[in-house]
Amino acid sequence: MGRERGTGAGGRRPAGPRLFLLAGSFLITLGSFAVLPYMSVLLHQRLGLGLGTVGAVLAVASLVQFSGGVVGAALAQRIGLRSTMLVALAVRTAGFAAFLPGLDRPAVAVGALFLVSCGAALYLPANKAYLVAGADEAERPRLLSASGSAFNAGIALGPPAAAPFVLGSPGVLFAGVTVLFAVVGLGHAVLLPAVPVTGPAPAGGPDAPAARPGEGVLPFTVTVVSVYVFMFFQHYLALYAVPRTSASFYGVVLMAYACLLVIVQPALSRWIAGLSYRRAMRVGFGAMAAGTAVTGLGGHAGIGAGAALICLGEIVLFLKNDLEALARSSAAPAVVFGRQRLAAGIGAFASGVIGGQLYGAAEGAGMERGFWLAVSLQCLVLPVLLIPLARRGYAGFRTRSGDGLPAGPAGAGGARFGGGAARGAGGGG
Structure with missing residues (x-):
């Protein structure tokens, strides 16, 4: 066909x-x-x-x-x-x-x-x-x-x-x-009418420079790590929260979490798009680190506040990762989102395997709070390893104006690092 x-x-x-x-x-x-x-x-x-x-x-x-x-x-x-x-x-x-x-x-x-x-x-x-x-x-x-x-x-x-x-x-x-x-x-x-698979051509026309090899490695990697740390919360909060509060309170937390996502993500979308990738990682992973640490305090207040902070981290990281993946790739959007799903699968699988062993060990030692502290430390350490990659990855993605370097796959807008907006691809991604 x-x-x-x-x-x-x-x-x-x-x-x-x-x-x-x-x-x-x-x-x-x-x-x-x-x-x-x-x-x-x-x-x-x-x-x-x-x-x-x-x-x-x-x-x-x-x-x-x-x-x-x-x-x-x-x-x-x-x-x-x-x-x-x-x-x-x-x-x-x-x-x-x-x-x-x-x-x-x-x-x-x-x-x-x-x-x-x-x-x-x-x-x-x-x-x-x-x-x-x-x-x-x-x-x-x-x-x-x-x-x-x-x-x-x-x-x-x-x-x-x-x-x-x-x-x-x-x-x-x-x-x-x-x-x-x-x-x-x-x-x-x-x-639904049919639409072109690849969407409009990137800014700069058909003769615009081709995408560089490895252009999507950083968003793919950050997505793996984002989902990896998030799924600790997704997989193990019930085991931790229900005995310390109640099943009904846990249900309320899940409902409130989903409602926050529905309301807050659209409200923050322009702000998130305007963040540099490095700053978005700091905000997102920082919120997840704070959230998992607060969750470890236990009780209704600790678990509720921890979930809200983790929700903020998810809102920032998950949207920004998709925007960056589009901005850094000349591939069709469907291909970009397929790769992002693969990254999410790798992160979820790793979290399930590692988290089960980690939570089992913490529970056996009566130190379930230590589990959340270990997750919080991972949220802090992993971005420190990724930010240097972000700096190098953005080095070639500048606009034609100002520095004489060719435009990246984001087209005429480029994807800037440091002070400007991290912009999406001009069309087909």
Whole structure:
């Protein structure tokens, strides 16, 4: 199949398709998180799988979901962004439908989970690339932060919406989610026009200098480390917080965390885009270091305040990493976002492996607070190792005016280090 034809390179698209895509992102995450957070319960309590088996299944599924973004990007390059999203939604719809016969058959349920994970891997790079296609660099922070808010709103509402059905009527839950995904897929087919895969040409025209080898190494590396330290909080807060507070308080913390992401990230998107990468790393990792240290104090106040600080770190780092990845690459946005998903998968996998051993040792010694101190120290040390890479990585990315160096892949705006804004790619990324 050839690439999609659409509005033409550089052409502006109406706001309607983007608004639908944001609404679809909310519904997709709402449906997914009505199911996925409860998978360990369903696999263990209903289907009788051992906890070790459940952990292995969920770890592999998560790795597929993240690292498969590279495959999703390649598919988007071949058949187009909209077509890739349609394939992904068809796969996820089939996966959720397969849970219905899988409610009494463990092998079928595991297969259904992997189908859902494969669909997620294919969908997200094309989704983000479609969202920024045709957008100029000033629009990208707003669009990506709005996308993050849509996803996080679904994350916040999905689990409580599904809680009454998980154990009592799981068939009703999976049937409802299947219908939801089918409707969203139909909307993608009917309401989204095709757009070019690569978007508009970078500023400077077709004869602009090619991207340098290794241009995306730094955002990839920072994304690995950002997700690595964040997933300690994601994976192990429940084990730490529930015995020291309550399950209901933990649920309130998760809900408040998601609401902060929805509200604060769009409000801070322009400020984050204006930060140099070095300063963004300082702010983001600094907030995560403070948050994990405060979490270690325990109690309602410590855990609540720690979660808020970690939320700030996530807001800054995750958005900035995507913006920098786009700014430093001449590849199509779908390829860039696929690489970013792979980086996130590596970070999440490493955090799961290392964190399990670290938390187990801390718990065995009765020093769970020391676990959070160890994570906080990693948040402080790792950026110190990365900032020199940032300085060297930015050395060649200057605008033509002023220093005589060729423009980087960010086009005429460049990506500045030190005092200016770190700008997104002029078009195709």
